[in-house]
Amino acid sequence: MTQRILPEIFTDLEPYAGWALTKEAERSRKRQQSTIEEIRAFYTTMLPRMEAVLTHLNQFPLDAMPEKEQRLFDMTLALAEVAPAVELFGKPSEDDVFDVARFVPEHE
Amino acid sequence: MLPRLWKIGSGFIANTKRSTKTCTPMSADFNQRWHASYPELGTDPVPIEPLISPAYFALERDRIFRRVWLQVGRIEQLPEGGSYFVKDIPICQTSIVVVRGKDGQVRAFHNVCSHRSNKLLWGRRGSCQVMTCKFHGWSYGLDGKLSFVPDEENFFHFDKGRHGLTPVATEIWNGFIFIHLNPHPQETLREYLAEVADGLTGYPFAQLSTTRFSWRIDLRANWKIAQDAFQESYHLPFMHKQSLPDSYTSPKNPFCHYFGVKLWTHHRRSSSYGNPDHCPSPLEIVAQRFGSSVVNRTFAMEDLPPGVNPERRREWALDTFMVFPNFNIFVLNGTYLTHQFWPIAPDRTLWEVSTYFPAAQTAGQRFSQEYGKVLLRDVLLEDASTLEATQSVLASGAKTHYVLQEQEILVRHAHKVVEDWVGFYRERENRQ
Ligand code: FES
Ligand SMILES: [Fe+2]
Numbered sequence: 001m002t003q004r005i006l007p008e009i010f011t012d013l014e015p016y017a018g019w020a021l022t023k024e025a026e027r028s029r030k031r032q033q034s035t036i037e038e039i040r041a042f043y044t045t046m047l048p049r050m051e052a053v054l055t056h057l058n059q060f061p062l063d064a065m066p067e068k069e070q071r072l073f074d075m076t077l078a079l080a081e082v083a084p085a086v087e088l089f090g091k092p093s094e095d096d097v098f099d100v101a102r103f104v105p106e107h108e
Numbered sequence: 109m110l111p112r113l114w115k116i117g118s119g120f121i122a123n124t125k126r127s128t129k130t131c132t133p134m135s136a137d138f139n140q141r142w143h144a145s146y147p148e149l150g151t152d153p154v155p156i157e158p159l160i161s162p163a164y165f166a167l168e169r170d171r172i173f174r175r176v177w178l179q180v181g182r183i184e185q186l187p188e189g190g191s192y193f194v195k196d197i198p199i200c201q202t203s204i205v206v207v208r209g210k211d212g213q214v215r216a217f218h219n220v221c222s223h224r225s226n227k228l229l230w231g232r233r234g235s236c237q238v239m240t241c242k243f244h245g246w247s248y249g250l251d252g253k254l255s256f257v258p259d260e261e262n263f264f265h266f267d268k269g270r271h272g273l274t275p276v277a278t279e280i281w282n283g284f285i286f287i288h289l290n291p292h293p294q295e296t297l298r299e300y301l302a303e304v305a306d307g308l309t310g311y312p313f314a315q316l317s318t319t320r321f322s323w324r325i326d327l328r329a330n331w332k333i334a335q336d337a338f339q340e341s342y343h344l345p346f347m348h349k350q351s352l353p354d355s356y357t358s359p360k361n362p363f364c365h366y367f368g369v370k371l372w373t374h375h376r377r378s379s380s381y382g383n384p385d386h387c388p389s390p391l392e393i394v395a396q397r398f399g400s401s402v403v404n405r406t407f408a409m410e411d412l413p414p415g416v417n418p419e420r421r422r423e424w425a426l427d428t429f430m431v432f433p434n435f436n437i438f439v440l441n442g443t444y445l446t447h448q449f450w451p452i453a454p455d456r457t458l459w460e461v462s463t464y465f466p467a468a469q470t471a472g473q474r475f476s477q478e479y480g481k482v483l484l485r486d487v488l489l490e491d492a493s494t495l496e497a498t499q500s501v502l503a504s505g506a507k508t509h510y511v512l513q514e515q516e517i518l519v520r521h522a523h524k525v526v527e528d529w530v531g532f533y534r535e536r537e538n539r540q
Contacts, residue, residue, distance in 0.1 A: 024482075050394045057471035058398075065471075073471050079391065080478035084486045087389040088350050098492035103485055106322035 007068045010053060016042045019078035020071040024105045027081040032100065034082075036091050043086045046079045138365040138381070142517040146371055153509035154523050158532065159330045160503045165454040167530045169199045172433050175529075177279070177286040177293070177300045179435040179448060180206055184283065184317050185233065186214060190250060193233040194219055197289075198458070199451040204276055204287055205229050205239070209250040214280060216287045217252045217273035228273070239273075248273055281305060282313040303372045304429050308439070310413030316444055318467040321481050325459040325492060329499035331434060331451040332526065334459055337491045338436055338447055339428065339518035341366065341380060347494060351487045356425055358383040363515065368419045371521045374432035378518055379417055382425025391479060399468065399476025400442045412441065430518065432525055445484070455499050461488060 006014050019042055021027045031039060046053075053076060060069050085092050093100065143151055158164045180195040192207035203219035205228065221228045226243040238255060239248045247256040252273035260266060277288040279297035282305075286297050298305055327334055337343065341364035345357050356364050361381050368379030388396060409417060409424065416439050417424040429437045436447040443465055450458040463481055468474035512520050527533060 047390055047394075050391070051397075054394070054398050054472040054475060060471070062468060062471060062474060073474075076471070076475045077478045080395075080475060080482050083389065083391045083479060084351065084483060087391060088353075088486075093486075094350060094490065096493060098489040098496070100485070100489060102492075103323040103325055103489065106324065107320070 005068065006072050007056065009056070010049065010072055013045065013049060013053075013072070013075065016045060016075065017071060020074040021078060022074055023108050024077075024081070025101075027078045028100050030078070031082050031085060032092050034092060036085065039082045039085050039092060043079065043082055046075065050076065050079070138361045138367060140365075140367070140369075142366075142369045142514055146517065146521070149371075149517070149520050149524055151512075153511045154520060155509050155533075156502055156507060158523065158526065158530075159333055159499075160454055161532075162454050164530065164532050165199075165451065167532055168433075168451065168526065171531070172526065172529045173197070173199050173451070174289045176433060177288050177297050179284050179286050179431065179446075180204060180216070181285050182283050182317060182320065183214065183280060183285060184320065188235070190235045190237050191233075192229065192236065192239075194229050194231065195287075197450065200289055202289070203227055205273075206278070206285060206287070207239070207250050214278060214285060215250075215252060216276040216278040216285075218276060220274065221246055222254060222271040222273065223257075282308065282311070283317055284313075301431065302375070303370075304375045304377075304431055304437075307377060307415030307418070307427075308413070308429060308437070309415060311416055311439060311444075313444070315466055316442075317464045319465040319477065320462050321465075321477075322460060322462040323485065323488075325461070326452075327457045327459045327492060327495060328455060329457055329495040330454055330502075331449040331457040332522065333498055333502075334457050334495050335430075335434065335436070335447070335449045336519045336522065337495055338438075339376070339378070339430055339522060340516045342513065342515050343494075347490050348487055351483070351490060354383050355386050356380060356382060358385060365515055367421055367423075368417075368427075369517060371517070374525050376430045376518050376521050378428045379419055379421070380425045380427070381421075381423050384423055395476040395479035398472030399470070399474070409441075428518075430522065433529075443480070455503075459492075 004011055004014075005017050019027070019030065021030060053072060057065070057069055057073050057076070060066065065073060143149060178197070181193055185191070185193050186206065186208040189208055189210040189212065192205055194203060194205050196203045204216050205219040206214065206216045208214050219228050220226075221241040221243065223241065223244055223246050226241050228239055228241050228248070230242070237250070239250070240246070245256075245258045246254065249255045252275060254268045254271045254273075257263070257266075257268060260268070275291070277291060277293050279286050279288075281297050281301060341356065344352060344364040345362060361383075364381065366378050367381055368377070370377040409420060409422070416427050424441075426438055426440045429439065431437065434449045434451075438445045438447070443463065445461065445463040448460045450460070452458055463484055465477050468477055
């Protein structure tokens with residue numbers, strides 16, 4: 001058995017742990033560099049689990065989560081990042097749209 | 109414009125049905141004639157020259173930006189004594205350091221060393237007990253007084269007390285820090301803000317400002333072109349057809365008409381419709397369930413001060429308060445956002461956008477904020493691309509004017525106010 005990287009009850013999400021990125025700029029870069037099929041696979045796997053994921057994460061202090069919970073939490077932020085691609089655009093970003101890298105975040 | 113159908117296959121999504129709420133009856137129509145209330149604005153086409161002319165830009169610097177109160181940041185950015193941030197104001201060729209003293213007082217200084225005028229602080233923000241110049245090591249206290257000069261005895265008739273930093277007039281309103289480049293402003297900040305301050309009295313800025321997400325965009329467009337995109341909603345059903353399919357439009361209000369517009373001497377306000385039958389996306393439903401964010405309108409209007417949504421419309425989404433010259437506050441129910449447009453050159457602007465929330469207590473609340481923040485950013489990406497595209501052809505000479513319709517009255521007012529201060533056309537007429 002390999003080392004678990006997500007909380008026990010969410011190990012089914014581990015194939016998508018590559019989305020556990022801590023900064024908005026990293027998450028948006030991964031969205032832009034992924035195909036819509038890759039993004040959709042992440043989205044459709046995560047979405048039905050979100051109720052359980054957030055209910056679980058809500059038990060932990062936001063600024064001091066255990067390592068596995070923090071990783072899972074970062075995946076929920078990445079899900080928020082890719083939501084417009086799946087729900088609105090049907091592609092990582094719209095054609096001819098402004099380069100998101102030029103929206104320089106002042107936050108994490 | 110009908111809400112999109114959610115076709116993505118999963119059990120969770122299949123449970124998502126379009127809201128079955130009955131439509132809210134409209135309390136008034138959406139075809140008010142705003143221009144009729146402001147005949148002094150006229151209805152003529154508006155000249156393009158102020159958007160491309162270096163001469164006009166120079167006048168904006170001398171006659172507007174050097175003579176008004178300018179918002180530079182929020183007090184939450186200065187949490188403790190020694191916290192500082194640096195605000196460059198390129199159109200005025202200066203940089204300002206805003207610092208909280210050990211006494212808690214917020215002060216601003218020109219970010220210029222008294223020795224040989226090096227830029228004092230080079231970072232964007234930080235915390236320090238003394239401000240030290242990199243060039244020859246002169247040090248200043250948080251109150252701007254010169255505290256240490258290396259090899260001081262080699263200066264001539266030298267009195268440290270006469271070489272402090274140059275102070276900048278500073279006042280705070282509702283946690284927003286404003287500066288004025290005239291050391292002795294003609295009017296107080298409260299007098300300057302006038303109807304904006306009246307309208308926003310009682311809005312809970314302090315509670316809503318503990319978390320701030322901000323982006324900076326170096327935009328290849330005139331600052332007025334950029335700002336104009338946020339003072340008309342005519343573009344929403346077209347430019348934002350993908351990102352905002354049904355939030356601010358509905359079959360009853362397909363062109364996103366305002367239901368409130370108020371134009372003051374320098375500032376202006378609008379009230380926008382929100383579609384009560386908006387069909388939330390699957391993840392938006394999760395975001396709404398676990399927290400509040402820009403996507404979560406509660407319509408609890410009794411919680412809002414009377415100056416916000418003064419028309420008290422149930423289908424209210426947001427008010428915009430446009431503070432002359434370059435600061436916009438978008439007030440929603442449970443959150444607000446700000447835009448600021450700093451002119452750099454006639455065709456270049458630093459655009460700063462921030463969205464503010466109460467501090468998240470749980471992972472679910474933080475997720476909800478992230479959902480709202482990403483959606484906002486993706487909407488703004490659509491705006492940004494058209495702003496640069498517009499600027500790229502403005503100087504072609506193909507057009508000398510542009511035409512504005514009823515719902516673009518805030519744009520018309522904005523250009524008139526700028527010209528009132530600048531007087532470019534007034535002086536040209538006088539010469540003729
Ligand atoms: S210019 Fe600042 S110490 Fe010399
Ligand atoms: Fe827009």
